[in-house]
Amino acid sequence: MGGVAAASALGPRLSWAADELNILVWCDHADPKLLQPFEQAHNVRVNVKTYEGTGTALSIIEQSQPGDWDVFVIDAPDVPQVAKQGLLASLNKDDYPWDDLFEQIRNAPYNSVEGKLYSVPEKFGYYGIAYNDSKVDGTDMSSNDVMWNPKYKGRMAVYDYYFPVIQMIAISLGMKPSDVNVQNLEEKIRPKLLELKPQVSLIGDIVGVQNALVSGNVDMIVAGAEFAVSVLTTEKPELQWTIAENGGLIWTQGLAIFEDSNKKDLANEFVKWVISPEGQGLLATSDCYWAMPTNSNAALNDAQKQILRWDEQPGFLAKSHLSFLPQPELDSAMLELWMEFVQS
CATH class of the missing domain: 3.40.190.10 (Periplasmic binding protein-like II)
Structure with a gap:
């Protein structure tokens, strides 16, 4: 998998170097075609652990040390629950192409808690x-x-x-x-x-x-x-x-940054990469599963858009x-x- 470390290959915390980013994510983020451009651009290694279900993720976090994890992919409706536990860092909308995200998805009530943004919707x-x-x-x-x-x-x-x-x-x-x-x-x-x-x-x-x-x-x-x-x-x-x-x-998944991450700036660069048009196209067509990118400017070709029913999205969103x-x-x-x- 090139520069990607699979879940089973994650070493103990002391072996993780300063130029590594540790992400707790769904399987679509383990795709080398998504990770390698970021790794090359930032001269960093991305260590990946995949999970299914927020309960599983919380168990992993509970067994980890503060600072072990930097980026978190989360089922969006669970964001308030996790944010209220103090696990997530607040984010700045201005760091992302917020207005380019599909309106119904970016305005979902669970992206923010008490006026603070904790999750950037990335795929739905x-x-x-x-x-x-x-x-x-x-x-x-x-x-x-x-x-x-x-x-x-x-x-x-x-x-x-x-x-x-x-x-x-x-x-x-x-x-x-x-x-x-x-x-x-x-x-x-x-x-x-x-x-x-x-x-x-x-x-x-x-x-x-x-x-x-x-x-x-x-x-x-x-x-x-x-x-x-x-x-x-x-x-x-x-x-x-x-x-x-x-x-x-509608289901939605979001990107969050852990509050106790020691690499918040690098983590935020990763979030920005995934939300960029190029990153969105790669995430949407992951080898694990395809789904709609939240960025309306995602880099997808006509065949990919047809499979994802791109032109039907306004109607789908309106009645969903x-x-x-x-x-x-x-x-x-x-x-x-x-x-x-x-x-x-």
Whole structure:
């Protein structure tokens, strides 16, 4: 991987030199084509540790020493929670091409806490339906009601993540994600979620449901979209994705700098690189997964823009909802309902 140090290759803290930057990130940031230009421009080595899930990241941070980590990629709705723990440094909007970021994404409420910016949104996408266009009727995919269409019974996989699936069901019921509460979760969403189970042949992680779609074991992925299939579309053009006419659900990831980093200036240069048009094009088309860059000036060619549905983004954004962070009581109830669904 050239100048990139994989997670397993990270040495003890005392072995990290002053000309190294240590980043705790998602897999799309481990791509050499994204990291090598920054390393060469700054004569620095970027040490990468990838993780899945903010809870996992917090465990890694808890086991680390202050100053071990410099840059953090975070699921954007989790920013307030992490910032309030004092883990993130405040940022200056003027350091970034803020006005070039898609308006709905840059104005998301969770980028800032009490008026201070803690995360720069860098990549986003949707939870919708990913599907094999040769196996399904494409017109059926334009509604979330396809989840209960008997035509596809036994031909569906569901991404094993309670958060988006429950919100997608709320949208199908005419609710906004932020309308979900403990009462309507039980009275309205629970029956629809349990009604979905007979339709499903697989509940799995991204790799599992993606492999099932590619192999033909299923024809669609519920709560899948560009991140599940866009990286494969060039070789398998039958793999497509969409969001429902009655609304999609937006996910966003952000870049943050650790408060106890001893290399904040270098870390900020990394953030600026990733948010630049060139960096955004490389991040959006990472070998790990593709998704929309937040910078509207991202360096993408016409073929890449077509795969990411670039020209459709204004409409997608207008009819979609930002994923929200539930309060602990609701989050616990959502997780309990999800376990009932999985085990039913």
